[in-house]
Amino acid sequence: MGSTAISERSPETTLKRLGWVIGLTRAGMLSERLTRGFWPLWSLLLVIAAALMLGLHDTLSVEVVWGAAVLSLGAGLWFLWRGVRGLRWPTRAEALARLDATLPGRPLQTLSDQPAMRAQDDPARRLWQVHQARMAARARAARPVSPDLRISRLDPFGLRHMALLALLVALLFGSVNRVGTVAGMAPGGAAQAAGPVWEGWLEPPAYTGLPTRYLNDQPEGTLELPVGTQVTIRLYGEAGALSVSETVSDRVGELPPASAPVQDFTVASDGEVQLIGPGGREWQIAVIPDRAPQVEITGPPETSGRGEMSLPFAARDDYAVTGGEAVISLDLGAVERRHGLRAEPEPREDITAEIPLPITGDRAEFEEVLIEDFSQHPWAHLPVEVTLRAEDAAGQTGAAAVARFDLPARRFFDPAAAAVAEMRRDLLWSRENAGRVSQILRAISHRPEEGLFRSETSYLRLRVILRRLENYAAHDLSRAQRDEIAAALWDLAILLEEGDLGDALERLRRAQDRLSEAMKNGASDEEIARLMQDLREATQDYMRELARRDREERDGEDGERQLSENAMQLNQNDLQRMMDRIQELMEQGRMAEAQQALEELQQLLDNMQIAEGGAQGQQSPGQEAMEGLADTLREQQGLSDEAFRDLQEQFNPNAQSGQSQGNEGRSGGDGRGQSHDGTGSGEGEGQEGQQGAEGQQGAEPDEGALADRQEALRRELERQRGNMPGAGTQEGDAARESLDRAGRAMEGAEEALRGDDLAEAIDRQAEAMEALREGMRNLDEALAQQQQNGGQGQQGTADADGGQARDPLGRNPGSRGLSGSEDELLQGEDVYRRARDLLDEIRRRAGESDRPEEEREYLRRLLDRF
Structure with a gap:
């Protein structure tokens, strides 16, 4: 038994049993060598097959195909010879x-070894047999070695992968049948035996979105093709065996022969296409x-609160509208030629504006709105003719019927x-109106009645523009100078329209007028939100002004005035709720109700009295700071008025003082400041004030005194700034x-002032007054925040609601006995988002069945109410 077992583990027997493993390993080695030696050849063959399946030989000339074939053949023979020369059979x-390298201890090498010392002793021989048997057992566990087919070192650019990708693309988009067509390019080939063949394609214009059609698949009869379809027909086989006849291209002049291998033409009219010859x-x-x-224009033009024109229109086309424009020309025959329009207008090009197209979706038929602002154009509010034009991808244009209306503007x-604004239009209408415009502007600015100019800055700018216009007109007004004056007049008109932001009442009236106008014109939600925000800010400024005046009146009467029994008190929350209701109605499209609510708000603002806390004892530091800043603002206003009067007298030295608007700083019948000579009080009436003015007529104003007073006022402001409360808070x-x-x-x-530059001084004083107003607003917000945090209550001062007691939650009772939230709690851009979040939360809680029924009933009542 022992000898039999040893014989089974002999090297010869073990290697014989591993014959199939060794054979597979040799085959793997052969595949490695074939791959490394012949990868350029099979890559070339893959590229050639892909080109033939894609039909590239059909798109190239015969010469190019034959040249590529010769090159491919030469490259293939070179790669074959190179691979065969380097191939060695394993x-x-x-x-x-x-195989032995993959096994531990190299057992196959051990089985073929012989002992170095051929010892005859039995122990050594048995030890060697045991070692051989152990190696034979390891060898029997051998498995074929996998071939290493990686050739990235030989093909660093991945050419073999590109060839394989080309073949996959050809299998997807090509046809194996096209490979046989290459035989037709050989003289006496298969094509000649089978007869002439042809191929054709019908390619509609790209803008139609229609697919390309294979002409060979189209049955004989009538074909409906879009105009502009490109027809391509290729003829194979014997030259002249096939020819093409067509009457659809309307081609003239020198034409290619009907038997040319490639026929290309474009379908332009009805006709026929015929292939003449076999098949x-x-x-x-x-x-x-x-x-x-x-x-076409689908509705009348509309004007937004900012003066933008909105003109709705509709457009359609067979395939798609690619562009268009609106051309606006002056309807001179319909213009009422009077005043500044009586002169002959200067030539001016028509207005051209591109019509908007849908960003997404189908452009074959759509409705859009042309929105443009022509407020600064000379034709604003004048009769115009509007023509809309649309264009398609083929270059065709269509025009709408001419619409006539007054050009909408601000x-x-x-x-x-x-x-x-009218004088600006007259100047742009014709430069011949320069003298008339300067004359009217001088008449407007000469002794203007009170209220015509809301600020001294606007009056001064008008006078500067007037002087510049007269200087230009004296030396033949040019177009550039005319446009410069027009731009300055437009800015002045905007300033006069918007007014001084410190004039709270006028700003409130303008905000209400603009909102009412927006209701009539059907403004957008964005426009409504902007106008409502302007109304809110104007209302806040107006209430602060009323509160300040109310305090001054109480101080003048040395006591607190008692409100009448029937007097209504409104706080900031009441007004905010009313304005929120107006905005909600407008956003819902209920303009009639919104207009009525706006009128009610206006009546309340006209008749209301501001509810403020009366000082039952000593004023708080915040109230003292507010009153001090108010006094500083009034004194700065007085200084600005005096500087303005001095500058006005420089323009018109012979003007009588005291009668023009804004005369609050110098002597005269209506003046309230110092006299011109610096000695009088300016408070006198009648003869006294007039004599003082006449006695000092022509005297130079003392600008040094104004500068000293300005310096003293600045030092007082620095003192107030150092003592102002609210330090450490954002508002403070x-x-x-x-x-x-x-x-x-x-x-x-x-x-x-010390440099005798009155215009610059007035500008800087205007900046100072605006900064003072902003500082007072910020201080007011700081004091309100301090009251919310309990600061005012700890100081023993009254709150902002007239000293009324707060409820247990710290809220102030409203005008109707309802508890209101803190002032300005729901102001800002996120008010509506916050309201939606609250409603969603109420709905969620009302739907939770695990809540008490009383609570759910209360939440449902809230939902019913809101």
């Missing part, structure tokens, strides 16, 4: 070495015409602004920053 010894066919072509696009409600820091800007502006005004 031997059995190489396969054993490859010929015939089709009747019916052209689908491409009609011109159509466009309206000016302020009389002075409207007059300045903002107030201090605003007062710091006011101080720098005062310093600039002081330097300008």
Whole structure:
């Protein structure tokens, strides 16, 4: 038994049993060598097959195909010779070495070894047999070695992968049948034996979106093709065996022969296409015409609160509208030729504006709105003719019927602004109106009645524009100078229309007028939100002004006035709720109700009394700071008025003082400041004030005194800024920053006054007053925030609601006995998002069945109410 077992584990027996493993390993080695030696050859063959399956030989000339064939053949023979020359058949010894390298201890090599010392002793011989048997057991576990087919080192650019990709593309988009067509290019080949063949394609214009059709698959008869379809026909076989006849292209001049291998033409009209020869066919072509696009105006133009024109229109086309324009020309025959329009207008090009197209969706038929602002154009509010044109991809155009209307533009409600805008239009109408415009502007600015100009800055700008216009007109006004004056007049008109933001009452009236106008014109949601925000800000400024005046009146009467029994008190929350209701009605399209609510709000603002806390004892530091800033603002206004009067007298030295608007700073019948000579009080009436003015007529104003007073006012502001409460809060820091800007502006005004630059001084004083107003607003917000945090209550001062007691939640009772939230709690851009979040939360809680029924009933009542 022992000898039999040893014989079974002998090297010869073990290697014999591993014959199939060694054979597979040799085959793997052979595949490695074939792959490494012949990968360029099979890559070339894959590329050639892909080119033939895609039909590239059909698109190239015969010469190019034959040249490519010769090159491919030469490259293939070179790659074949190179691979055969480097190919070596793997031997059995190489396969054993490859297999043995994968086994631990190299058992195959051990089985073929002999002991170095041929010892005759039995122990050594038995030890060697045991070692051989152990190696034979390891060898029997051998498995064929997998071939290493990686050739990335030989093909670093991945050419073999590109060839394989080309073949896959050819299998997807090509046809194996096209490979046989290459034989037709050989003289006496298979094509000649089978007869002539042809192929054709019908390619509609790209803008139609229709697919390309294979002409060979189209049955004989009538074919409907869009105009502009490209027809391509290729003829194979003997030259002249096939020819093409067509009457659809309307081609003239020198034409290619009917038997040319490639026939290309475009379908332009009805006709026929015929292939003449063996296997010929015939089709009747019916052209689908491409009609011109159509466009029409679908409604009257509308004007937004900002003066933008909205003109709705509709457009349609067979396939798609690619563009268009609106051409606006002046309807001179319909213009009422009077006043500044009496002169002959200067030539001006028509207005051209591109019509909007849908960003997404089908452009074959759509409705859009042309929105443009022509407020600054000379034709604003004049009769015009509007023509809309649309264009398709074929270059065809269609025009709408001419519409006639007054060109919509911004309206000016302020009389002075409207007059300045009209003079600007007259100047742009014709430069011949320069003298008339300067004359009217001088008449407007000469002794203007009170209320015509809301600020000294606007009056000064008008006078500067007037002087510049007269200087230009004296030296033949040019187009560039005319446009410069027109731009300055437009800015002045906007300033007069918008007015001084510190004039709270006028700003409130303008905000209400604009909102009412937006209701009539059907403004968008964005326009409504902007106008409502302007109304809110104007209302807040107006209430602050009323509160300030109410405090002054109480101080003047040395006591607190008692409200009448029937007097209504409104706080900020009541007004905010009313304005929220107005905006909600407008967004819902209920304009009549919104207009009525706006009128009610206006009546309440006209008749209301502001509910403020009366000082039952000593004023708080915040109230003292507010009153001090108010006094500083009034004094700064007085200084600005005096500087303005001095500048006005420089323009018109012989003007009588005291009668023009804004005369609050110098002597005269209506003046309230110092006298011109610096000695009088300016408070006198009648003869006294007039004599003082006449006695000092022609005297130079003392600008040094104004500069000294400006310096003293600046130092007072610095003291107030240092003692102002609210330090450490965001609102308090903002107030201090605003007062710091006011101080720098005062310093600039002081330097300008010392340099006798009154115009610069007035500008700096205007900046100081605006910064003071902003600082007072910030301080007011800081004090309100302090009251919410309980700061005012701890100081023993009354709150902002007239000293009324708060409820247990710290809320103030409203005007109707209802508890209201803190002032300005729901102001800002997120008010509606917050309201929606609250309603969603109420709905969620009302739907939870695990809540008490009483609570759910209360939540349902809230949902029913809101």
